[in-house]
Amino acid sequence: MTKIPVIAVLDIGKTNKKLFLFDESYRVVHEKNARLPETADEDGDPCECIHSLRDFVQSSLEEALAMPGVDVRAVNVSAYGASLVYIDADGKPLTPLYNYLKSYPGHLRDGLYARYGGKSGFSRQTASPALDSLNSGLQLFRLQAGRPELFAKVKHALHLPQYISFLLTGEACADITSIGCHTALWDFDKNTYHAWVRDEGLESVMAPLRDAGTVVAGKVSGKEVPVGPGLHDSSAALIPYLMQFREPFALISTGTWCITLNPFNATPLTAEELEQDCLCYLSFDGRPVKASRLFSGFVHEREVARIAEHFNRQSAHCQSVPFDAALMGKMFPAGDFATRDLSQFRSDAEAYHQLIFDLVSAQHRSTSLVLAGAPVGKIFVDGGFGKNDVFMQMLAMQFRGIEVFAAQVPQATALGAALALHSTWQQGPLPERLIELAPYPDPCTEILG
Incomplete structure (x- = not known):
């Protein structure tokens, strides 16, 4: 039986975890989807369960390599950003996979900004709006400042795409698309890590940068397969x-x-x-x-649920209404839909048009x-x-x-x-x-x- 050459891609979203197999024409020939339950960190805040994620990565790739009609020639990863996995010398995670929406200590953030030119200058140099935990570099800074004994055990701080690649290869690396994504780590003026990363002693746990198109040998179910570094x-x-x-x-x-x-x-x-x-x-x-x-997208999902409840409809029905140009003349001036009184609207279609407007x-x-x-x-x-x-x-x-x-x-x-x-x-x-x-x-x- 002739096998179809394919590349496997692990596509790790915040909500959906997927594996795709693409043939040489980049048509999807196989897809697996999963939603994994969240867990909580030591503060009780919701976060990704890193163990469930690891199991999904391993089991879905094992299934793909066992499929009789395909020949997996390479593996790569795409995953959401602003999330770091701290691994020790044995490659084991030292902390939960903290949520990028986790609240951040203001004194740490403000002190860092004050030492490096103020919020405006710091943000401009790193091309990163001040987003607290969404700036993953600040997550690393928090670990170092708040839990120095744990930070001392960190061998590498890997962004999520690179951690998944590491699971398959055992080789830690950094990728420019993950580093250069509102992390506050990269100096866009000098095209290198910002001075604060070196000054605060964080560069020591950053893995070597690897080009996006390079591969190293990985193993899945005993089979060697080239693995890319992963991308944001x-x-x-x-x-x-x-x-x-x-x-x-x-x-x-x-x-x-x-x-x-x-x-x-x-x-x-x-x-x-x-x-x-x-x-x-x-x-x-x-x-x-x-x-x-x-x-x-988050706002849309939340407000569609509110519209559906008000008009006693299913959310899917509200989202399926066709565009009605006649309703455009009835739109209120653009604003925050969350503050609107739904009794102003005569139908779910009218309310939905206002939401989208x-x-x-x-x-x-x-x-x-x-x-x-x-x-x-x-x-x-x-x-x-x-x-x-x-x-x-x-x-x-x-x-x-x-x-x-x-x-x-x-x-x-x-x-x-x-x-x-x-x-x-x-x-x-x-x-x-x-x-x-x-x-x-x-x-x-x-x-x-």
Whole structure:
């Protein structure tokens, strides 16, 4: 029986854990999904169960390698950022996998900022808005300052994608997309670790940097397989677009967070942009990518549940309402939907249109921040909102003069991680059409025309 050559990608999201097998044309030939129960850290705060995650990684790869019709030629990882695993000399985790939403001691944060040029200067140099535990470097600083006896046992502090790679290879490494992702660790002016990392003695636990396209030997069920270093999920999601399109574009990657990435904007971050949650990522080839963020996916899920309860509907019904241009004239001025009285609306459809109008208005402001000084001709939207007709129609209305597309990418984050290792596991050229685009012309133009 001829086996299909594949690459396996572990795609570790905050909610869903997945494994994909891609063939040489980057079609998904196998998929496994799991939701793992959370646990709690020593303070009682919810966090990822690192043991359940390790078991998922090992069992899903073992199953993939045991499949009779495929030949796993390589493995890579994409995972959410702002999460560190502290391992000892034996490679064992020393702490829980702390949640990036965990509250942070203000005196530690403020003292660090004061020693290194103040919050504004520190944030600008590290291209990291002041986000407390979402700045993973501050998590490491907290461990060192608050639990020095435990910090002394840390051999390496690994971001989550690199920890998963380590589970398979036993080789600790750092990756530029994880280090350069609102961690407050990287000096974007000097293109190296910021001075505070060295001064505070944190560089000693940072693993050696490894290029995104390199592999080392790993073992699964006794079989040797090349393993990549892993990538931060937002940077991974950008890779298929960078490989297919050359003209300037922006990508709005939607999920729990809606992140706008403009890989053609290299202008330095300003204090005003940082205050509005702009940041810089580093792409898989080390280039700065200006970005802005909104927590819109989380807000959408919460407010849809509120609408559904008020109108005695199922949440799925509320999200399936078609775009109704006639309702646009009934929208209240954009604002915070969470503060709106639902009795103002006559139907769930009207309330849902207002919710999306509020979210899209916020999205327009957020996206416009990273288009300033580096305009683009196209905006691509992938993820959940890219499949939402109401969202896409309203977005097209907001961005007149720019072509807006819903991008159909089979698992963009996992696909990006697979593409990063393209030349290491197959000899063929890249497929010409990695991404399918559905245009969304401004609906007002059609109505007026």
